[in-house]
Amino acid sequence: MKKKIIGVLVAALCGTSAVHAEFPEKAIRIVVPFAAGGGVDALARPFAKELGQILGQSIVVENKPSNTGQIGATDIARANADGYSLLLSSAAFGTTPAFYPQVPYNPIKDFSPVMIMAAAPQVLVASKKFNAGSLQDVLARAKQSDKINFALSASTGIQALATAMLAQQAKVDFMKIPYKGAGAAFVDLISGEVDLMIDNPASSLVHVRSGKLQVLATTGAKRMDILPDVPTIAETLPGFEARNWFVLAAPAGTPAAVIDKLNDASRQALNSPAMKEMLARDGLDLIADRPPEAATFLKAEVEKWATLVKTSNLQAQ
Numbered sequence: 001m002k003k004k005i006i007g008v009l010v011a012a013l014c015g016t017s018a019v020h021a022e023f024p025e026k027a028i029r030i031v032v033p034f035a036a037g038g039g040v041d042a043l044a045r046p047f048a049k050e051l052g053q054i055l056g057q058s059i060v061v062e063n064k065p066s067n068t069g070q071i072g073a074t075d076i077a078r079a080n081a082d083g084y085s086l087l088l089s090s091a092a093f094g095t096t097p098a099f100y101p102q103v104p105y106n107p108i109k110d111f112s113p114v115m116i117m118a119a120a121p122q123v124l125v126a127s128k129k130f131n132a133g134s135l136q137d138v139l140a141r142a143k144q145s146d147k148i149n150f151a152l153s154a155s156t157g158i159q160a161l162a163t164a165m166l167a168q169q170a171k172v173d174f175m176k177i178p179y180k181g182a183g184a185a186f187v188d189l190i191s192g193e194v195d196l197m198i199d200n201p202a203s204s205l206v207h208v209r210s211g212k213l214q215v216l217a218t219t220g221a222k223r224m225d226i227l228p229d230v231p232t233i234a235e236t237l238p239g240f241e242a243r244n245w246f247v248l249a250a251p252a253g254t255p256a257a258v259i260d261k262l263n264d265a266s267r268q269a270l271n272s273p274a275m276k277e278m279l280a281r282d283g284l285d286l287i288a289d290r291p292p293e294a295a296t297f298l299k300a301e302v303e304k305w306a307t308l309v310k311t312s313n314l315q316a317q
Contacts, residue, residue, distance in 0.1 A: 023083055023258050027058040030086045030248075033072025033093075035065040039202060043117070043246055044088045046278055050269035068096040068156055068316075070103055077105040081251040083258035086114065091158045091244045094302045098309040099156045099316040107302055111249040113294035114262045117270060118284040119245040121220030122162055124233065125204045125213045129192030135217045135236050138196065142172035150174040151189055151197040153182035155317040159198045161305055162219050162242035164312045166198075169237045178317050189213065200244055201226070201283035219243065226283050245287070247298065259291050 028051075032044045041063060048059035064072035069092045079085035087093070097103045105111075124135065132138045142148050152160045155178055167174050177194050179185040182203055188194045190212045197204075198219065205226075207213040217233045218224050219242040234240045248266060250259060267288045269275060279286055289297070308314070 023261055024055055024057045026084065027060055028052075028055070028084050028086065029060045029062050030088050031072045031076050032061055032063050033066060033069035033075075033087065033089050034063070036063045039200060039244075040088060040090050040246065042202075042282075043278075043284075046275060047088070047117070047266075047269055050272045050275055051265055054265045054268050067154070068092055068100065070096060070100070070105075073107075074104045076249070076251055077110040079251050081112075081253035081255075083250055083254050083262060085251065086262070087111070087247075087249045088117075089247055089249070091301065092156070093247055093249075094298055095158065095161060095305045095309075096156060097302070098306040099314070108295075108299055110252050112252050112254045112259055113291055113298055114248040114250060114259055115266055115291065116287045116289050116294045116297050117246040117248055117266070118279055118286050118288075119243040120200055120202075120282070120284045121218045121224055121232075121243050122159060122198050123201050123204050123208075123215050123227070123230075124166075124196060124198050124217040124219070125189070125208060125215050126196050127189050127192045127194065128212065128214060130195040132195075132216070133214075135231070135233060138216065139170050139172060139236070142170070142174065148174050148196065149194040150176050151185040151194040152176050152178045153185050153197070153199060154178075155315070158242060158244045159200070160314075161308060162198045164314055165240065165242055165308055166233065166237070168308070168312055169240055198242075205283070220285075224283055226280070243285075245297075245301070246284075247294070256291075263291055 030044055030048055032041050034040050044061050048061050052059040064075055069089050073087055073093060076085055076087040094107050150163050182199055185197055189197055208215045215230055218230055219233055221234055221241045223232055270286055270288045
């Protein structure tokens with residue numbers, strides 16, 4: 001009887017392994033919780049093409065837009081934990097719950113991260129009409145009680161959080177001007193109606209290269225390869241770091257073998273010539289880490305920004 005039970009268990013385990021080895025047997029959907037054409041969508045579509053070729057299945061990108069990404073994230077948190085429904089989101093995935101305690105998902109408990117795909121330092125850009133040529137100039141003016149305006153393209157994104165962290169660490173105050181998206185903010189920044197903005201490099205550097213804006217600093221721990229002459233904020237305020245990162249995640253409980261297969265295929269996809277060229281063009285640093293590293297990173301980011309939101313009394317607007 002004992003041998004028979006052991007035999008059944010071994011057979012069951014072998015059968016489970018076979019199922020996982022055959023994954024994927026059908027199309028996989030990747031939910032992007034933001035509108036088509038945005039930064040997350042722009043990463044998801046070429047990635048899905050490369051990933052599909054590696055896995056030998058169709059990868060369907062599905063946009064479920066909302067301002068903070070809650071709708072798409074909730075969809076995947078509640079999806080079957082079989083590897084066929086994935087979320088590809090930005091740092092908003094980890095920062096949104098700090099502003100909305102009642103959000104219907106927990107970024108740590110309700111997901112199994114496949115990987116952190118890439119991360120992008122942000123850039124501090126200034127109007128050409130703003131009389132400051134460096135971050136030190138900005139902070140000196142702020143400490144003299146000059147009214148310096150900061151455009152915020154959203155109140156809960158990594159750009160707004162980086163702005164709040166800058167003010168907190170430098171012990172200065174800025175006048176924050178909220179906008180419904182970066183497009184409207186750029187209009188006023190270029191015209192000189194507002195002074196400064198922290199934004200992602202993909203959209204900001206277009207205006208810098210055309211001579212409409214100047215870039216004063218970047219928000220990563222090290223200088224950006226595409227902006228080697230631009231100092232980091234950390235060179236003035238040691239320890240400062242604020243990057244927008246991109247995560248690929250499955251529902252919690254997805255089998256480890258499936259997560260590992262998705263991780264291996266995703267690493268191959270991100271290291272393809274087409275993806276590496278795109279990441280470099282948009283100022284994104286390739287990370288492509290393993291699931292345990294991704295889980296550690298997510299936990300640290302969630303805690304870091306939740307603490308800032310609480311200590312700075314930040315509110316969603």
